[in-house]
Amino acid sequence: MLEKHLRLPAVIDVTGLSRSTIYAMMSQGRFPxxxxxGKRVVAWPESVxxxxLRERATATQVAA
Incomplete structure (x- = not known):
């Protein structure tokens, strides 16, 4: 079965992060x-x- 890929608006919706935060975290190596x-099209695999999100939830629970 093919995996669904999420474009930036969907990633923003799912994560609750802003576009600038996502790109800042990517540059820091903290976001996939x-x-x-395509030439001008990128997307994130839904599983990634x-x-x-699971790792962030786990890290938050451990810190609490």
Whole structure:
């Protein structure tokens, strides 16, 4: 089965992060990088974003 890929507006919606925060975190190595789907089209595999969110939730629970 093919995996769904999320474009930036969907990633913003799912994570609750802003565009600038996502790109700042990517430059710091704290957010997964998208894959190129075309010359000017990028997207994130849904599983990668889900893993990112699970790891953030786990890190928050450990810190509390």
């Amino acid at each position: 990088r998208p894959i190129a789907l 974003i889900a893993k990112f």
